Amino acid sequence: MRHRNNSPMITTIKERCRVCYSCVRDCPARAIRIADGQAEVIPARCIGCGNCVRVCSQRAKRVLDGTGDVRDLLASGAPVVAIVAPSFPAEFVDVAPQVVAGMIRAMGFDYVVEAAFGADLVAWRYRRLMSENPETRYISTTCPAVIGFVERYLPQLIPHLAPVVSPMIATARALRKLHGPELKMVFIGPCIAKKGEAASEPVWDEINGVLTFREAREMMSASGITPHALSRDPERGRRHNVHDLAANDPLAMDFDPPHPGTGALFAISRGLVQAAGLTENLLSNDVVATDGRREFVEALNAFDKGSLQPRLLEVLCCEGCIMGAGMTSDDAMFQRRRHVSEYVRDRITEMDTDAWQDDLTGFEDLDLGRTFLPNDQRQQFPSMAELRAILERMGKRRVEDELNCGACGYETCAEHAIAIYKGRAENEMCLPYTIERLRHALKELGSAQEALVHSEKLANMGQLAAGIAHEVNNPIGIVLMYSHLLLETLPADSQQRADLEMIVEHAERCKTIVAGLLNFSRQNKITRKQTDVEELIGRLERAITLPPNVRLSVEHYLDDRFFNVDADQVLQVLVNLSNNAIGAMGVKTDGELSIATSGNGQEVVIEITDNGVGISEENLKHLFQPFFTTKEAGKGTGLGLAVSYGIIKMHRGDIRVKTNANPVKGPTGTTFRVVLPRIGDESLEPAV
Ligand code: ADP
Secondary structure, three states: OEOOOOOEOEEEOOOOOOOOOHHHHHOOOOOEEEEOOEEEEOOOOOOOOOHHHHHOOOOOEEEOOOHHHHHHHHHOOOOEEEEEOOOHHHHOOOOOHHHHHHHHHHOOOOEEEEOHHHHHHHHHHHHHHHHHOOOOOEEOOOOHHHHHHHHHHOHHHHHHEOOEOOHHHHHHHHHHHHHOOOOEEEEEEOOOHHHHHHHOHHHOOOOOEEEEHHHHHHHHHHOOOOOOHHHHOHHHHHHOOHHHOOOOOOOOOOOOOOOOOHHHHHHOOOHHHHHOOHHHHOOHHHEEEEEOHHHHHHHHHHHHHOOOOOOEEEEEOOOOHHHOOOOOOOOOHHHHHHHHHHHHHHHHHHOOHHHHHHHHHHOOOOOOEOOOOOOOOOOOOOOHHHHHHHHHHOOOOOHHHOOOOOOOOOOOHHHHHHHHHOOOOOHHHOHHHHHHHHHHHHHHHHHHHHHHHHHHHHHHHHHHHHHHHHHHHHHHHHHHHHHHHHHHHOOOOOHHHHHHHHHHHHHHHHHHHHHHHHHHHOOOOOOOEEEEHHHHHHHHHHHOOOOOOEEEEEEEOOOOOEEEEOHHHHHHHHHHHHHHHHHHHOOOOOEEEEEEEEEOOOEEEEEEEEOOOOOOHHHHHHOOOOOOOOOOOOOOOOOHHHHHHHHHHHOOOEEEEEEEOOHHHOOOEEEEEEEEEOOOOHHHOOOO
C-alpha cells in the first residue's frame, strides 16, 4: 500500500538496523528484503500492519509522517474535523474522555468526532448485508491491513470482501452529509495501515490526513497541550460526563455529535460481531472472528481452501485495533480491553438511546459501499530442482541438514530458500551456514598464518645466510687462490693434481653456494639451467662420504632425465639430506641410504630414504626452523634443512618428510621427498 504521494508507509533507517531478522519473522506479508546484510521494506508488498515497527528494538523502522499534512490543513482556514478511533480510551488511559476530546480540539480542530459512530453505521450495514444475502460468504473489511493482504496475496478472495467501507470512511461520509463538502477530515488512531487506506483508489480523497496516536501526541506536546488538571483525578474523569464539568472550561467539552453506541467496541477483537449483534442472529459457527498476524493469514488461507466456511469471517491483523502499532501504550492487551469496555459501558449507560437511533436512521440512506482492487504481488515459486540447488548452496544436502531453527526469520529452511529464490533473503541469514563459513575462514586464516610463519622463517634464514656468506666468502677465496697456485706446480697426470682438482671443484661449489646464499638472502632469482638429474645424483654420490656401515642404492625411474634447476643449489639440498640421513643411521650395522628419482612430464621427484632413528613428532614441528638441531654441540648447525627448504621453495618445488621414530609401529627411518617442476616459469619467481 502506498500513500497518495507515493511514499512508502514504512521505511528502514539503515544506520539503526542491526539485522536481527525480527521484522522478517513478524511480517505476515513477507515484505522485508535482506540485501547486502541490510533489512528493507518492499513498499509494493507492505500492507502497513506495523508489526515490523512494533518488534524492532532498535527503532529502525520509520513510519510515514502525517503531521506535516495535518498542520497544513489546520492552517488552511477550512473547517477540519478529527475523527478519533474507538481505541482512544486504551491510549489516553489517565485522561478523561472529554479531556481527550478537549486536547484534540485544542490542536486546532473544529470538530472532534468518534469514529465509533461510523462503526455503528457499519455494524448495522453488515447485519443488513448478511440478512439480504444469505448465500454469500463474507470477509469483514474493517481492517485495512487485511484488505491489503487479500488484494495482494489472495486476490481471488476479493469477491468475498464485504463491500462496506470502514468506520473511518463511514464517519467521514456521515460528517460530510452533516456539515457539507468543505469539511476536511483527519483520522487519528492506532493504525499505520489507515494511511494506506486513506490513499487507496476506491476511497480516494475522502480522508485528508491520518495521524497515529503517537503522532497526535507529538503534535500536542509540540504545542504544549497537556491534559486538564481534572484528568489527574481519574475517578472524577471517568464517572462524570460532560454536564458535570464547568461550562466555561475549554476542555470540558465532550466529543461532537453524532455520538456512538456499541460501535465503540470495534477496537477490540470481535467488536464488529458484538456491535452488529450478529451472534444473536446467526448460528454461532456461521461467524468466525480471529485476529493476530499469524492467525489472520491462516484463517484467510483456510477460507480460500474451503476448510473454513463461515458466513462472516471477522479478521483483524492486530489482536484488536487496541494493539495497533501507532499506539504509545505499553499496557497488556487485557488492560487495554478493559479501558475500552469500561468506557463503552459508561457511555451506553449515559447515552440518549432515542437520539442515537434517530442519528442512525438519519443516515439510513448513506452510501456505505466500496470496491476493492486486485494488486497481485504473488511471486512464482521455485521448482523442486531450483529449491534443492538453493538449499545445497546453504550446505543443506540432506533432509537432516535442514534444522528449521528459525534464526533467519523464516520458520523452515525451505521457506528461507524460497525467499532467496524470490530475491528477499540471503544465504548468510542462515546461522549454521554462516558459522560453517566462519569456521572455514578461520581455517584459511590459520593456513595463511602458517604461510606467514614460513615466510618469516625464510626471512630469518635470509639474514643468517647473508651473515654466513660474508664470513665464508673470504676463507674460500683464499683456499681457491692457493689451490690454483699449487695446481700450476703439479704434473698433469699426478694423483696429487687429481686430488687438488677435486678440492678446487668443491671449493668452487662452495663459492657458488655462498654467492647463492647471498642472493637468497636478498630473495634473488635462482639460475635455472638444463640439468641431467642422473648426472646430478652422480655428483651427489661423489660429494658424500659413506661410512662403512651404510650401503647406498640409487634407482632412476625417469624416461626424461632433464629438468631446469639451479643444479648447484639443488645439489646442496641433496647433500644436506644425505648427510642427515647418514647421521641418523649412526653406527647401525645395516644402514641403507636409498636415492631414487622418478616423476612425470611436469615434475621430477627425488627421494632420499634412510633406515635411521626417524624423527619424533615433537621434532617434526621444528624441522625446517633455522638452528633447530638434535646433533651434539659443534656437529650440527641446524641450518641444513632451513636452507634446503628455501632453495626448494625458490624453485617452486616442495619438500616433504615421511618418518617413523617409533620401533613399535614398524621399522624406523625417514624419507625426504623433493619435488621440483621440470620447466621453471621464470615469471613466477622469486617464489618466497
Ligand atoms: P643439522 O643437521 O645441523 O642438525 P638440519 O637442519 O640439517 O641441521 O637438521 C635439523 C635436525 O633434523 C637434525 O639435527 C635432526 O635432528 C633432524 N633430521 C634431519 N634429517 C633427519 C633424518 N634423516 N633422520 C633423523 N633426523 C633427521
